[in-house]
Amino acid sequence: MNITAAQVNELRQKTGAGMMDCKKALVEAEGDLTKAIEILRKKGAAVAAKRAERSANEGIVATLLSEDKSYGTIIEVNCETDFVAKSDDFVAFTNESLKSAFDLGADSVEDLLSKNSSLNDRLLEITGKVGEKTEIKRIRRVVSDGGFVTSYIHPGSKLGCIVRFDSVPADKASDFYQTAFDITLQVAAMKPVSVSRDEVDPELVKKELEIYKEQLMNEGKSEQIAERAATGRLDKFFKENCLLEQEFFKDNTKQVRDLISEYNKNNSSGVKLHSFARFHLADENK
Numbered sequence: 001m002n003i004t005a006a007q008v009n010e011l012r013q014k015t016g017a018g019m020m021d022c023k024k025a026l027v028e029a030e031g032d033l034t035k036a037i038e039i040l041r042k043k044g045a046a047v048a049a050k051r052a053e054r055s056a057n058e059g060i061v062a063t064l065l066s067e068d069k070s071y072g073t074i075i076e077v078n079c080e081t082d083f084v085a086k087s088d089d090f091v092a093f094t095n096e097s098l099k100s101a102f103d104l105g106a107d108s109v110e111d112l113l114s115k116n117s118s119l120n121d122r123l124l125e126i127t128g129k130v131g132e133k134t135e136i137k138r139i140r141r142v143v144s145d146g147g148f149v150t151s152y153i154h155p156g157s158k159l160g161c162i163v164r165f166d167s168v169p170a171d172k173a174s175d176f177y178q179t180a181f182d183i184t185l186q187v188a189a190m191k192p193v194s195v196s197r198d199e200v201d202p203e204l205v206k207k208e209l210e211i212y213k214e215q216l217m218n219e220g221k222s223e224q225i226a227e228r229a230a231t232g233r234l235d236k237f238f239k240e241n242c243l244l245e246q247e248f249f250k251d252n253t254k255q256v257r258d259l260i261s262e263y264n265k266n267n268s269s270g271v272k273l274h275s276f277a278r279f280h281l282a283d284e285n286k
Contacts, residue, residue, distance in 0.1 A: 001027060001030055001031055003023055003026045003027055003031065007026055007031065007033070008022045008023050008026065010033065011025065011026060011033060011036055011037065011040075014033075014037060021040060021043070021124075022036070022040070025037075025039040025040050025043075041128060042125075042128065043121065043124040043125055043128060056078035056079055056080050056132070056133045056134065056135055056137075057078065057080075057281065058078065058079050058080060058081055058082045058084070058085045058281065059076060059077050059078035059079050059085050059090075059094075059137070059158075059281055060076070060077050060085055060090070060091065060094045060157045060158075061074070061075070061076050061153065061157055061158060061159060061160035061279045061280075061281065062074070062075055062077075062094055062095065062098050062153065062157065062160065063075075063098075063151040063152075063153060063160055063162050064098050064099065064102045065149060065150075065151055065162075068148070069144075069148040069149055069150070070143070070144050070147075070148060070149070071141070071142060071143040071144065071149060072102075072141075072142050072149045072151055072162050073098060073101050073102040073106075073139065073140070073141050073142070073162075074139070074140050074142070074151065074160055074161070074162045074277050074279055075094070075097060075098045075101055075136065075138070075139050075279075076136075076137040076138050076139075076279045076281065077090075077093065077094040077097060077134070077135070077136050077137065078133075078134070078135050078136075078137045078281070079130065079132045079133065079134050080132040080133055081132060084130045084131075084132050085157075087130060089126060089129055089130055090126065090130055090134070093122065093123075093126045093134070096119075096122065097112070097119065097136055100112060100116050100119060101139050101141070102141075104116060105141060106139055106141065107139065107140065107141040108138075108139055109136050109137070109138060109139055111139075112136070112139055113136075119136075123135070123136070138279065140162065140277040140279075142162050142163075142164045142275070142277060143164075144164050144165060144166055144168075144274070145166040145167070145274070146166055146167050146168065147164070147165040147166040147167055147168035147173075147271065147272075147274075148165060148168060148173060148177075148180070149162055149163060149164050149165070150162070150163050150165070150177070150180045150181050150183075150184040151163070151184065152181070152184045152185060152187075152188050154188055158280065158281045159188060159278075159279070159280045159281070160188075160278075160279050161184060161187045161188050161276055161277060161278040161279070162184075162276065162277050163180070163183060163184045163187055163273070163275075163276040164273075164274040164275045164276065165180050165271060165272065165273060165274065166271070166272045166274045167269070167270045167271055167272050168269070168271050169267065169269050169271075172267055172269065175267070176263055176267075176271060179259050179260075179263055182248075182250060182259070183243075183256060183259065183273065184276075185249070186243070186246065186248065186249050186256060187243065187276050187278050188278065189249055190243075190246050190249060191278060191280075192241055192242060192243035192246060192276075192278075193241045193242070194241070194242055194243065195242065195243050195244055195273060195274070195275060195276065196242055196243075196244050196245075197238040197242045197245065199242075200238070200241070200242065205234065208233075208234055208237050209230050209231070209234055212226075212229070212230035212233040212234065213226045213227060213230040216229050216230060239255075243256055243273070243276065244256050244257040244260075244273065245257065256273070257273075260272075260273055
């Protein structure tokens with residue numbers, strides 16, 4: 001059936017849904033405007049469009065690991081209120097999205113939706129059903145190299161993390177697991193920005209140096225002295241924000257790197273703390 005631009009525009013005006021959604025609905029309804037509106041409402045497209053500019057800062061962070069813990073996936077799905085985040089429908093959709101991302105090996109939202117196009121329809125459906133803006137915010141897939149991954153979800157499911165450890169001897173993996181999990185709790189509690197100082201974003205380093213220098217000059221220091229002192233303060237920044245250099249939360253006489261070093265020394269191994277992903281609801285910097 002031939003659907004005209006005028007028909008599509010009229011449906012858009014009445015529902016606020018996107019052009020392609022309107023065209024598909026009209027084709028499905030064989031040009032019947034009333035039926036097309038009903039179709040869009042069922043799919044949640046109209047609700048999604050009207051709420052597109054609203055903030056979705058609540059939701060769920062969830063993880064799923066393979067049985068052998070060699071790889072895992074972490075996901076964040078957002079909605080507008082904590083009430084909806086706790087609803088059975090939203091929780092089920094989050095778990096469905098996580099399982100799909102895990103099974104398909106998706107490493108981003110775009111990757112997931114391209115590999116599972118039906119999830120787009122499910123997203124519209126759940127948006128219409130709960131009556132709030134709903135979105136899959138971010139996804140990270142983590143795969144170990146001869147080791148394992150660990151994960152932690154803080155009670156309430158608003159914060160979660162997944163950590164990758166490489167080169168863990170298979171016959172000693174169980175001995176290292178408690179240390180690995182402690183480091184995972186460290187990531188959750190101390191919110192590092194990177195594993196090591198070499199991985200810190202150069203722009204962030206530059207910004208921190210400028211801030212420290214300006215603070216020192218405001219205190220009356222000369223520019224030359226301020227530059228040297230700013231470098232010292234930057235060293236403190238690294239120790240507070242780089243995971244390997246952070247004080248271990250269970251024993252502040254040790255840095256996290258000491259836990260790895262001690263294990264490797266005692267077991268003649270070469271375990272490496274490779275990377276981590278830390279998701280805190282609706283904040284990509286946490």
